[in-house]
Amino acid sequence: MGEWSPSICIAFGWRLEYLAVRPEYLQWVVNVQPSTSPGYLMRIMRQQTSEKIFAEFSRLKKENPSGDFWAPGYLIMGGSRPHPPQLVRDYIRQTRTRQGQENS
Template sequence: MIPRFSHHYLAGDIVERLTDWMKQICISYGWRMEALSIRPGYVQWVMRVPLNANPAQFMRLTRRHTSEKIFEEFPRFRRENISGEFWAPGNFVFPGDQLQTLEAVNAMILQTRRQQGLA
């Protein structure tokens, strides 16, 4: 996931909180967090979910819960982003047990920014 606004960096105290929230979400829904990478411009993770889990559902829940928490605890982001959704539209869900390469992540970010009309 990437922030809707490219200058909304995931750095400082938000990284620790986002880590906690991601763990909390996984525990709450019975998913298992295998890996988590939070960088200034994106978040990616590997988690195990039941075979019958719908990727759209777990992405929707993750996006919703983290957006609510970010706007609640970091109002500076909410002041500029009136959509109620911290994250940029779109998701990239890959099967496997490894984080994506930096090249793959950068391609996803570029594609998303183009769809937003920002690249």
């Protein structure tokens, strides 16, 4: 992820300001043109990284026929600094609870 994300950003004309690869999540701060919608940014990042992950780890592709490595949902916030880790953990917990994967 640390190598792929910067390359993807360069290919699409985005400037990667910050990248953190954690066991629970991937977090980045990216500077994009105002005409780039958040949905487009996420669709491209999900597609591109899923393709690379499945090419590198074919077992994961067999276990996940959806073609999308990532769990449903994402958190997008404006700003030039990373989100506080506790905020991200709370978002993940709340999302999993809504999806029925964790008890509240």
